[in-house]
Amino acid sequence: MGKPRERTGEVALVTGASSGFGLLICIELAAQGYRVAAGMRRPEASGALLDAARKAGLTSRIHIIKLDVCEPEQIKNAIAEMDHLWGRLDLLVNNAGEALGGMVEEVPLEAWRNQMEVNFFGAVSVTQIALPLMRRSSKSRIIFMSSISGIVGFPGYGPYASSKFALEGMAESLSFELQPLGIDVVLIEPGAYGTPIWGKGFNDIQAKEESPYRKTLTEVLNFSKTTADQSGDPQEVAALVGEIARSASPRFRYRLPLGTRLTVAAKVLLPFRWFQSIVLKMLSKR
Template sequence: MIAQNKVWFITGVSSGLGRHLAEEVAKSGNIVIGTVRKQEQLAGINDLLKGKTFGYLLDVNDHQQVNETIHAVVNEFGQIDVLVNNAGYGLMGAIEETSMEEARAQMETNFFGALAVTQAVLPVMRKQGSGHIVQISSQAGISANHGLGIYNASKFALEGFSEALYKEVLPLGIKVTLVEPGPFRTEWAGASMKFAEKTIEAYADTAGRLKQYIQSISGNQPGDPIAGAHSIMKIVAAENPPLRLALGKLAVETLRKKADWIKQEVADWEKVSADADYKN
């Protein structure tokens, strides 16, 4: 059963998973506030489902604008029941290839942007005594890969603060879920992807090869964004939603492999680890 008559606030709805989620949520009988960064994108959201979808201009990197937008939405609609922090982008390049400017820009949007929106919405949900914060993370927020190190770092950071937030707000009636998609058929690997300006030949067989692979499957990824949207809606409707939701079969496999790796290493090196304590 999908919950109806709720107000969803979804960042980054101009395309991809955010756009599909906005449409499916509205079709199910909910109000959707969708944010975009360009004036010309507003009409596309307002017209998505008349009377149910409402576009707002928002750059999540402008934290004053974030607070003003949340205030305006609450004044207009009275509540925010579900926040989906979806705005973000991918950055490819080996660690050594990535400039500090490129790395900071990635962290600013994927981490600080999500943090700013979350902090702005929390007082609203605390006052309501209810709410659900959905962070669109990635399987890359659990398992790192060559060529995506700074993107990994931004999603690992999102995972870290959101896991703590889960424990902080659960007694207040607020739920938190990290959604961790695998490869989905969106523009993540296409038009929205950014690449480190610098390239170093030594990383051609690691970061370079991954770049080629991701570009080669763009448009043919196994993940269906409409089906993914329905999965997100199901966990929001659940009485006891998970902290983490792997999205897609490849994401499930990735998370299982990471869990097995950690478990095995802890077992293999347990004695060395234990030797670090005082001998009482």
Template sequence: MKTQQKVWLVTGVSGGLGKELAKSIYLSGDIIIGTMRSEKDKMLFEQDFPQRSKAFILDLSDTGKIPVVVEESVKIFGKIDVLVNNAGYGLFGMVEEASEEEVRHQLEVNFLAVWKLTQAVLPIMRQQKSGHIIQLSSRVGISAGVGGGLYAAGKFAIEGLSEALAQEVSAFGIKVTLVEPGPLRTDFFGRSVVFAQKEITDYHAATGNIRERSKQMDGKQPGDPAKVASSILEISRLENPPFRLPFTQATLDTLQQKIISYQQVIDDWKEIAVQVQY
């Protein structure tokens, strides 16, 4: 292995952003460890990225397997420089519609597995005194909308975890980046969105039919995942990568609206907020 060559561990490389990332990483000359769920995707990955790669079958709802993937990776390549917690899916539906089982599964995949993978690479990165943890959040990790509360709950959780983590590990030379894309033209709305099984049609008149709206978005998203992938590769080369990395105009607009609405909260409530102090 060349000394400059980085070892990346990326979850969910079977399609979408994960696949684009794997391509960019491989083309740059780095080593790509990818996780996927099926034997077929493993075979395709091994064909596309020969030699400088390793594939692991990993369903993120099986968090017990995560430490094994990390241990095996270190045995083979001796280090992990960059972890990208990319894999995920969207559970959409009104808060009232979702079942406990649906919410549990989504949080296991979209949050618990992210924490578990992060925790598994930290001893290695601390020892290396270097490393970069890149978390796929979303525009929805900044602000949630109708029908997206459950998906947002997982992304908000990643944001909170990562804000603390960045402060905890900076002394060890470990960097953390939250990637916050708006709509990207991946398979997400095609096959990675699951709707709550229970549908309460009363909501249609009140808020619109989110199931129909999501279908219409598929294939029309403004963001190009290949460009996002090359930007992620670029920032991974920086000595001081950004903590927050927004993509698409939609995320910039969301950030702007959030600033305005928080300023309004301060203006409206500052007297009452401080009034409770001893």
């Protein structure tokens, strides 16, 4: 590929930057030369990111910014701050998200709303407010962090899958709308990687004795834990974001690792009832 040119002077905003993919993406983009606005709901949780930036000699390129994607006024203030500091926004990485687990019947409706508020409406809100600033750049780009759960609705992942399916549809429509304006839209659909999002959303779930879903939910939780323990290196996802950022003509969808691509291919190629049977058998073997 050769040595990529540095993005000196270009500006990126990464939401959900305090940990996981967001933290690694900030470091990756800063290393490319971006001035990175690291958006996080609690700026006091920026220690891990700042430590990583210091170790990499990138502190001057990281700017912590208070940004809760569920608070439109905070988003407006964040974009206004970026406009004041740099007058531009070249790359938006909509990464902020939460993962809620549980069976469709048993997850409280308010929890469903919260899941959609963060993972879907939060991304929509940030995008809407950021776009006027992004249009000032000659060639800007929006990356949405989706998931294999935006393609396959696994049991026990109903709320999370619903939010990611919605994100996929919105991003596809947005891609058609922005292409004539010179703005690329990209979806990244990772499989299982060892980031804090899964511990936050699944650790407190317990199958109730009287639940008709007890067996399936137990299998799902065991599978999720095993998958998380055997997951790939999240740096692979950050590196992919870096590749997309410097690509002259990125694809619309990227899936990783290989297991994710194989799972999606199976869903597309097989009759759904066959695919459904394979998934349930796979869960029961864990």
